[in-house]
Amino acid sequence: MKSAIRCYILFAVCLLLMNACTLGASKQLSADASRFAISVELLADVLENQYNRTEIANRIVLRDSIDLQLQLGGNPEVSVDPLFSQRQTLARKSVLMALKEYAKQLSHLLEGETLQSLSTTGITTASDLKKITTQQFDLSHSLNHFQTHKLISSLSGFAKILLLPKRNQELASITARMHEPLRQLSALLYLDIGSSAQDGLHCSLSLPPSLLATEKADQKICKGGLRGLMDNALKVDVQNWKQRASLLSMTRGSTRANRRALIDHIFDLQQLKQDADDLMIEVQQALVLMINAHAELVVSLQRQNRNLTSLSKAENDTGGPLFIFTSEMILIQQENDQVEALFTRIKKE
Amino acid sequence: MSQSVVSYRVAYQRLLAAQQKLDELNISVLPLPQQLNLLKSQQALYKEIQALQIRKMTARTDQFRALTKDFVNAKEGFRSIERWAEEAQKAGAVASGLVRGLSLVLSLL
Numbered sequence: 001m002k003s004a005i006r007c008y009i010l011f012a013v014c015l016l017l018m019n020a021c022t023l024g025a026s027k028q029l030s031a032d033a034s035r036f037a038i039s040v041e042l043l044a045d046v047l048e049n050q051y052n053r054t055e056i057a058n059r060i061v062l063r064d065s066i067d068l069q070l071q072l073g074g075n076p077e078v079s080v081d082p083l084f085s086q087r088q089t090l091a092r093k094s095v096l097m098a099l100k101e102y103a104k105q106l107s108h109l110l111e112g113e114t115l116q117s118l119s120t121t122g123i124t125t126a127s128d129l130k131k132i133t134t135q136q137f138d139l140s141h142s143l144n145h146f147q148t149h150k151l152i153s154s155l156s157g158f159a160k161i162l163l164l165p166k167r168n169q170e171l172a173s174i175t176a177r178m179h180e181p182l183r184q185l186s187a188l189l190y191l192d193i194g195s196s197a198q199d200g201l202h203c204s205l206s207l208p209p210s211l212l213a214t215e216k217a218d219q220k221i222c223k224g225g226l227r228g229l230m231d232n233a234l235k236v237d238v239q240n241w242k243q244r245a246s247l248l249s250m251t252r253g254s255t256r257a258n259r260r261a262l263i264d265h266i267f268d269l270q271q272l273k274q275d276a277d278d279l280m281i282e283v284q285q286a287l288v289l290m291i292n293a294h295a296e297l298v299v300s301l302q303r304q305n306r307n308l309t310s311l312s313k314a315e316n317d318t319g320g321p322l323f324i325f326t327s328e329m330i331l332i333q334q335e336n337d338q339v340e341a342l343f344t345r346i347k348k349e
Numbered sequence: 350m351s352q353s354v355v356s357y358r359v360a361y362q363r364l365l366a367a368q369q370k371l372d373e374l375n376i377s378v379l380p381l382p383q384q385l386n387l388l389k390s391q392q393a394l395y396k397e398i399q400a401l402q403i404r405k406m407t408a409r410t411d412q413f414r415a416l417t418k419d420f421v422n423a424k425e426g427f428r429s430i431e432r433w434a435e436e437a438q439k440a441g442a443v444a445s446g447l448v449r450g451l452s453l454v455l456s457l458l
Contacts, residue, residue, distance in 0.1 A: 074385040224402040
């Protein structure tokens, strides 16, 4: 089913790109930048959804645990602490907003608009970005303090470029300068998504080579981050519902229908655990694809500046980085919708 | 087991092992007070593991200190289950791994 959907999407994107082949040089670039911006916005939105879902999952786990203790006549403390503080949540939202703002600026400029000044959103985003600290974006599940500080520092570089007034003619150099901060920002998000792998004392996953800083050859990713948090939350909630089923089977009022309802709910939770993790793996891959697609845009802009007629790779090659990124994002959007539907059903139980 | 100096990473492994052992316990065979202790202990382990995953999981060699008050407050509950498990183990009702898992968690407190 998944591969059939993928084929359909690839076919649809091929048709779009064939249409794009009839466009002129600058129009082609404008269309490419527009597709890039749409996909980046989608990526940021999916990730923001997952931050929200992880926080809600934490509430669900505690709600279900407290509920069962009350049902058994216990007197538990009824309180919940969010996983992330408000400042930590704001830091993540600012990074995602900056990503969207940059892609939007790029797209608008290539559509012929001259951005002499930024929108209010852009100024606020850049300002928020400069204020982020390692306390707000703690990646100590995988990085030491120095490494985290370095990545966070790159955000202020990103913010500075975001604030520059830009003209179409300057885009080639601006996007080229922006590539490194964008790569670091992607590495930051990749690490924040983290891993759900049970590695024992040694962490087995590595940061993909295209997101690695040049001087750092091997960056390991340990269990933790969004994937680790969601995985543990749903695992604990599955256990809680198994305990309910076990206790129910011992009571006189237990009916087959009651038991089946509990079992169905456990199945849903197990499915969500798997699907949510798969979605985040895809989002991590999409961050890498986004960097590749951006590199392609940089090259296309440089070629346009030199008045070369050979345009973006996407125009002639439907297997180019931008094509792969946009195709992947369409698939991710569908998977995100499925995860959201399942999550909404589970929330109501 | 007396409290010893352990790193966050080792503590995390101990917490996971204890979580697994408690998950293997059939709640329906426990007396009511232990059922409640079990649920409270599982909740405390959950919160501590989440806190570690956000913050200190691989702060490598740093000495572990409990991050959540729930985990600290669950000490008596862990002890109570441990005592029950020791008795149950003598009667062959539970596997020895549970006592060991609880003992390791208690060593963190």
